[in-house]
Amino acid sequence: MTLDDEARAELRELAAAHRLRAPRVVDGAPGPRIVLDGSLVLNLASNDYLGLAGDRRLSRAAAAALEETGGVGAGASRLIAGNHRAHAALEAAVGAWMRCAGARVFGSGYAANSGVIAALARAGDAIFSDELNHASIIDGCRLSRADVVVFPHGDLAALEAALASSAARARRRRLVVSESLFSMDGDLADVERLAALCRRHDAALVLDEAHAIGVLGPEGRGVAAAAGVVPDVVIGTFGKALGTYGAFAATTRAVADLLWNRARPFVFSTGMPPAVAAATAASIQIVRGAEGDDRRRAVAAHARRLRAGVPAAGGASESPIAPIRIDDDRRVMAISARLLEAGVFVQGIRPPTVPPGTARLRVGLMATMALPDLERAIAAIAGALADGALADGALADGALADGALADGALRQEGAVRSAVRGAGNDAGAVDKSGAGDGGERW
Numbered sequence: 001m002t003l004d005d006e007a008r009a010e011l012r013e014l015a016a017a018h019r020l021r022a023p024r025v026v027d028g029a030p031g032p033r034i035v036l037d038g039s040l041v042l043n044l045a046s047n048d049y050l051g052l053a054g055d056r057r058l059s060r061a062a063a064a065a066l067e068e069t070g071g072v073g074a075g076a077s078r079l080i081a082g083n084h085r086a087h088a089a090l091e092a093a094v095g096a097w098m099r100c101a102g103a104r105v106f107g108s109g110y111a112a113n114s115g116v117i118a119a120l121a122r123a124g125d126a127i128f129s130d131e132l133n134h135a136s137i138i139d140g141c142r143l144s145r146a147d148v149v150v151f152p153h154g155d156l157a158a159l160e161a162a163l164a165s166s167a168a169r170a171r172r173r174r175l176v177v178s179e180s181l182f183s184m185d186g187d188l189a190d191v192e193r194l195a196a197l198c199r200r201h202d203a204a205l206v207l208d209e210a211h212a213i214g215v216l217g218p219e220g221r222g223v224a225a226a227a228g229v230v231p232d233v234v235i236g237t238f239g240k241a242l243g244t245y246g247a248f249a250a251t252t253r254a255v256a257d258l259l260w261n262r263a264r265p266f267v268f269s270t271g272m273p274p275a276v277a278a279a280t281a282a283s284i285q286i287v288r289g290a291e292g293d294d295r296r297r298a299v300a301a302h303a304r305r306l307r308a309g310v311p312a313a314g315g316a317s318e319s320p321i322a323p324i325r326i327d328d329d330r331r332v333m334a335i336s337a338r339l340l341e342a343g344v345f346v347q348g349i350r351p352p353t354v355p356p357g358t359a360r361l362r363v364g365l366m367a368t369m370a371l372p373d374l375e376r377a378i379a380a381i382a383g384a385l386a387d388g389a390l391a392d393g394a395l396a397d398g399a400l401a402d403g404a405l406a407d408g409a410l411r412q413e414g415a416v417r418s419a420v421r422g423a424g425n426d427a428g429a430v431d432k433s434g435a436g437d438g439g440e441r442w
């Protein structure tokens with residue numbers, strides 16, 4: 001068998017398990033209405049919570065930086081010839097905003113999490129990681145070679161017991177890692193208690209605020225800032241509410257300096273394009289100010305309205321992430337496909353992004369979605385959930401065209417597109433399985 005044959009066989013297996021993924025194509029600017037695979041749809045599938053990704057002020061800031069420097073790429077890693085003034089300015093802007101002495105900018109949230117965790121823990125250390133942490137955290141744990149203790153989601157009693165164990169106390173360093181606003185559940189970590197536990201057990205807290213930065217807390221500084229807590233490291237992403245690309249670690253001066261030296265994605269990877277850094281600095285100014293407050297209020301109001309109209313929608317009441325549990329992989333993709341036909345894009349999320357048996361629609365809200373559009377989306381979602389034809393047992397065999405999909409995925413784009421209509425694809429092929437224990441938990 002050639003590699004190509006093996007790849008085809010694997011793709012067929014994925015299709016048979018209703019787990020095949022393939023990207024759709026967006027034309028034009030991101031926003032609450034997008035052109036997806038050629039059709040105009042309402043977009044409830046993004047992380048652009050404040051609606052800034054398509055904001056002209058950001059693209060103008062990027063264009064001005066491109067014009068001024070005449071260059072697109074950074075040209076090298078930031079430690080060599082790729083550290084441009086725009087990077088330094090962005091780190092200063094992050095430091096002032098997040099009120100920290102040390103800020104480091106990374107190429108992506110994935111690079112930040114995997115790099116920071118592996119830089120701060122090593123063999124002989126222990127990392128305590130919430131079981132629903134993002135794949136980039138899991139991969140950081142694995143790369144670190146530290147022992148990883150995965151605690152049940154939000155179970156701080158279990159975390160405390162693990163931290164108090166003699167095995168944990170014997171470690172050189174203990175690192176507790178958690179998301180603050182969980183990406184697929186839309187719920188919040190109890191950061192106050194997390195921080196208190198860390199203090200009590202002499203552990204460092206790394207808090208991934210990827211989905212909270214910009215959206216929650218004073219000036220959009222996240223859940224920890226809202227609770228008056230200062231974690232040892234806050235990870236924030238620019239690719240979600242900030243509307244650009246990249247990420248930061250907000251920390252002390254010494255930890256930030258250590259990251260220059262030890263964070264591998266930082267040392268061994270090209271710097272973020274300076275124009276993206278310039279656009280991000282412009283975004284931070286908007287997000288911190290009164291306009292940011294208005295956008296935060298708008299998305300919180302949308303979140304409350306959605307939960308009132310779709311009682312099955314989970315997550316914290318003002319969280320822009322609202323999971324609607326369907327559990328069955330096949331059914332969730334059928335509902336997602338039905339909604340798309342009605343012009344409403346809500347992504348179905350299946351394992352391994354979420355644990356088996358917990359497939360869900362993941363609604364991602366945007367501050368800039370017009371109210372009539374939101375009402376239309378709510379009505380469509382409520383209707384699809386109530387539609388008996390989409391109930392588990394009632395799904396006609398051919399409805400999802402899985403057989404066709406297995407081949408379709410290997411055919412030309414048109415065929416793939418129609419197959420994808422049936423089977424869908426998850427938002428980002430993130431893998432939350434096997435948090436550092438070397439095996440797949442799910």
Ligand SMILES: Cc1ncc(COP(=O)(O)O)c(C=O)c1O
Pocket residue numbers: 108109110111113134136179183208210211237238239246247428430
């Ligand atoms: C919780 C969390 N952390 C980190 C990341 C990675 O961020 P990025 O998309 O910038 O790589 C994601 C992305 O989905 C995420 O959900």
